[in-house]
Amino acid sequence: MTQADYRTGRDFAEAADRADPLRHFRDEFNFPVDRNGLSCVYLCGNSLGLQPKRAVRYVEEELTDWANLGVEGHLVARRPWLPYHRLATDGLARLTGSEPREVVAMNTLTVNLHVLMTSFYRPAGRRRKIVIESTAFPSDRFAAMSQLGLHGHDPQAYLLEWTPRVADGPLVLADLEAILADNDGEVALLLLPGVQYYSGEVLPMKELCRLARGAGAAIGLDLAHAIGNVPLSLHDWGPDFAAWCSYKYLNAGPGAIGGAFVHARHLDNDPTGKLLGWWGHDEATRFRMAKSFTPADGAELWQLSNPPILSLAPVVASLELFAEAGMDRLRAKSERLTGYLDFLLRTHFAGRIGTITPADARGCQLSLVVLDGSLDAREVFDTLVAQNVVGDWREPNVIRVAPVPLYNSYGDVYEFARRLSRALGDDPVGGVL
Ligand SMILES: *Cc1c(COP(=O)(O)O)cnc(C)c1O
Numbered sequence: 001m002t003q004a005d006y007r008t009g010r011d012f013a014e015a016a017d018r019a020d021p022l023r024h025f026r027d028e029f030n031f032p033v034d035r036n037g038l039s040c041v042y043l044c045g046n047s048l049g050l051q052p053k054r055a056v057r058y059v060e061e062e063l064t065d066w067a068n069l070g071v072e073g074h075l076v077a078r079r080p081w082l083p084y085h086r087l088a089t090d091g092l093a094r095l096t097g098s099e100p101r102e103v104v105a106m107n108t109l110t111v112n113l114h115v116l117m118t119s120f121y122r123p124a125g126r127r128r129k130i131v132i133e134s135t136a137f138p139s140d141r142f143a144a145m146s147q148l149g150l151h152g153h154d155p156q157a158y159l160l161e162w163t164p165r166v167a168d169g170p171l172v173l174a175d176l177e178a179i180l181a182d183n184d185g186e187v188a189l190l191l192l193p194g195v196q197y198y199s200g201e202v203l204p205m206k207e208l209c210r211l212a213r214g215a216g217a218a219i220g221l222d223l224a225h226a227i228g229n230v231p232l233s234l235h236d237w238g239p240d241f242a243a244w245c246s247y248k249y250l251n252a253g254p255g256a257i258g259g260a261f262v263h264a265r266h267l268d269n270d271p272t273g274k275l276l277g278w279w280g281h282d283e284a285t286r287f288r289m290a291k292s293f294t295p296a297d298g299a300e301l302w303q304l305s306n307p308p309i310l311s312l313a314p315v316v317a318s319l320e321l322f323a324e325a326g327m328d329r330l331r332a333k334s335e336r337l338t339g340y341l342d343f344l345l346r347t348h349f350a351g352r353i354g355t356i357t358p359a360d361a362r363g364c365q366l367s368l369v370v371l372d373g374s375l376d377a378r379e380v381f382d383t384l385v386a387q388n389v390v391g392d393w394r395e396p397n398v399i400r401v402a403p404v405p406l407y408n409s410y411g412d413v414y415e416f417a418r419r420l421s422r423a424l425g426d427d428p429v430g431g432v433l
Contacts, residue, residue, distance in 0.1 A: 006343040008433075013414035022195060022325055022333055022405060025233040029251075029407045031298075035388040041415050045404035046197075046225060046365045052321055055314035056143055062313050069242030079316075084284070085300075085307050090105070091319025092259050095250075095327060097233035097244065101267060101298030105246075106260045106279075106307060107316055109224055110241035112260045113143045115302055119273050120218045120240045121147050121189045122382060127216070129154050129183055134163035134173060137197050140222055147210045160187070161199050168369070168398075170201055170357040176208070180215040181222045187217040189192070194226030194242075198394055200357035200365035200402075202230055206237045213238070224248060227259075228322060229404075230361040231331055232262050241266075241278070249364070251321075252314040259309060269295045277304030327404060333405035334364050340410060341366060341403055344417040348433060356398065365402040367394075375424065383423035389416055 006012065017023055026297040029050040032040040042050060064117035064248045065077040074081045096103060099312040101210050107115065121130065128151070130144045145155040160183060164175050180187055190212045205221060214221035221242040226232060228249030236240055242261040246252035271280075273294050278286060294299045322330070345353055345368070352372040357365060370377035381393045403413050418433040426433070 006340055008344070009021055009348055010335070010411075011113045011247075013340075013410035015031065016336075016410035020333065020410070021365070023409065025321065025325055026407045028054065028321055028407060030056075031190045031407075032388075036386065037417075038388040040391045041412050041419065043403055043408065044392055045199075045251070045406075045408070046229075046402035047250055047392050048254060049245055049249055049318075049404070050407055051253065052251055052314070052317050054317040054320065055251075056254060057367065058313040059310055059318040062309050063073050065132055075117045081306075081309050082159050084316075087316045088257075088259070088312065088319055091316075091323055093423070094262055095227055095319075096244075096259075097237075097321060098235050098261055100289070100301075102235060102264055103259060103261050104299040104303060105210050105257050105312060106303050107200065107258055107260070109222070109243055110139045110143055112258055113220070113222065114147070114245060115275055115304070116191070116220060116241040116260060116262070117143065117147045117191070118275050119262075119302070121151075121222060122149050122218075122273065122363045123153065127187050127188045129158045129160055129187045129189075131160045131162060131176070131179060131187055131192070131217075133192060133196065134161040135196065135198055136161075136191075137193070137222070137275065138219075139223070140191060140193070143357075144189075161223070163190075167348055168199060169201070170358050171196070173204060173207055177211060179215070180211060180298065182392055185216070187215055189269065190217055190219040192219070192221060193230065194221050194361055195221045195249065197225050197227060198367060198398060198400075200367045200400070202223075202226070202363055203346060204361075205232070209237045214383055221249060225363070225365070228327075229334070229365075231327055235264065235277075238263055238265075246315050246318070250315065250316045251406070252309070255311065257311045257315055260299060267298050269297060271295050271301065274302060275304060279303035279306055305411040319431070321406065328329060330367040334403075337405055337408065337410065337413060338362065338364055338366060341401070341413045341416070342359075345414065348417060348421060349424070358423070363402075365400055366403050368399040368401060369397060370399075380423050382413045382426075384419060387419040387422060 065073045085105045089100045092103040093100045148155045218240040221239045223244035228242045245258040246256040279302045354371045357368045421433045
């Protein structure tokens with residue numbers, strides 16, 4: 001849909017919702033409660049996705065099976081716990097464009113970054129440096145810094161930052177190429193996001209992988225804001241590894257179990273260079289409790305512990321919804337829905353509210369900045385909150401809003417614009433919204 005196809009009136013949103021083939025998925029979710037007599041306009045799936053009703057059922061079923069079966073649930077629960085993590089495998093493989101043996105649901109994101117960097121950050125000789133982007137999520141930065149420290153390398157000297165040319169501007173691929181050229185033979189690892197959490201920019205992941213390979217460096221992608229948001233083709237792009245959390249666009253609940261990808265070229269059933277635990281041991285012989293380690297096949301070799309079933313159940317429930325909706329249809333709706341938000345912002349708030357998210361490289365999220373110097377950005381955000389609009393504030397001055405195609409409607413986006421106009425003090429009678 002081009003800009004010209006959108007219309008300003010509420011009737012456009014209503015017609016678009018009626019025509020939306022994914023509209024019934026909204027009923028699969030629990031929405032936060034009304035506040036001040038206003039329904040919740042939830043645009044925060046980038047931070048914590050809404051609760052799928054199915055997740056409630058799946059968790060309750062595990063609690064019931066545990067109550068009724070005790071330890072036998074490992075083998076005879078309706079979804080046996082021993083191989084439970086595998087219920088997530090196909091769904092994760094589909095969303096990430098991977099082979100099933102390349103992915104595994106395990107741990108949480110930062111833990112997985114460490115587990116995978118232990119295998120793929122192997123400094124040797126002059127090749128020791130790690131490249132991150134300058135506005136990297138703090139946890140990713142801390143993880144990279146501490147990995148350098150564990151190998152005795154000072155982060156001051158060995159952590160390189162890919163920096164946008166202007167503050168809040170897009171990352172320029174040529175600048176990354178320049179970093180790799182200037183540090184020829186010295187970069188061991190690139191740790192980069194698929195979608196930048198603050199700006200919402202989708203990075204050219206395929207090109208990042210190509211550059212890393214050309215420089216002889218390993219590359220890991222952090223897909224926290226990418227999975228369930230934009231189409232991914234990890235197997236073809238060929239990063240060495242990737243990791244993600246499941247509570248953002250995957251809607252699996254606070255602290256839900258995340259996931260990891262290891263490219264097929266590294267799946268050699270060799271335990272060398274990996275942190276080992278009993279869940280990475282071949283399942284068939286795990287309970288012989290042998291002293292020697294027999295590796296499991298595929299990315300499952302990186303598993304350490306038996307997984308928390310209660311935190312995996314919502315992941316399984318959520319992945320079913322993604323399978324039913326299909327990432328192609330979700331992406332098509334997402335482009336139209338976020339495009340509609342962009343259109344309403346340009347139409348009604350030009351010069352007052354801007355976005356730092358590149359129009360040609362974005363997923364659901366728009367990162368808004370207040371341009372009008374007479375307005376206090378934080379006050380605008382607080383006034384939105386008072387009207388039961390849920391987005392989020394990110395220091396220093398961005399309001400992130402993300403209409404997600406699985407449960408948000410065009411009506412939500414229209415209502416957001418209407419409440420924003422109130423927050424900016426527009427005349428409710430004379431205004432167009
Ligand atoms: C959300 C997010 C995290 C959070 O890490 P956890 O280990 O899940 O707490 C880390 N990195 C990025 C880029 C994120 O967006």
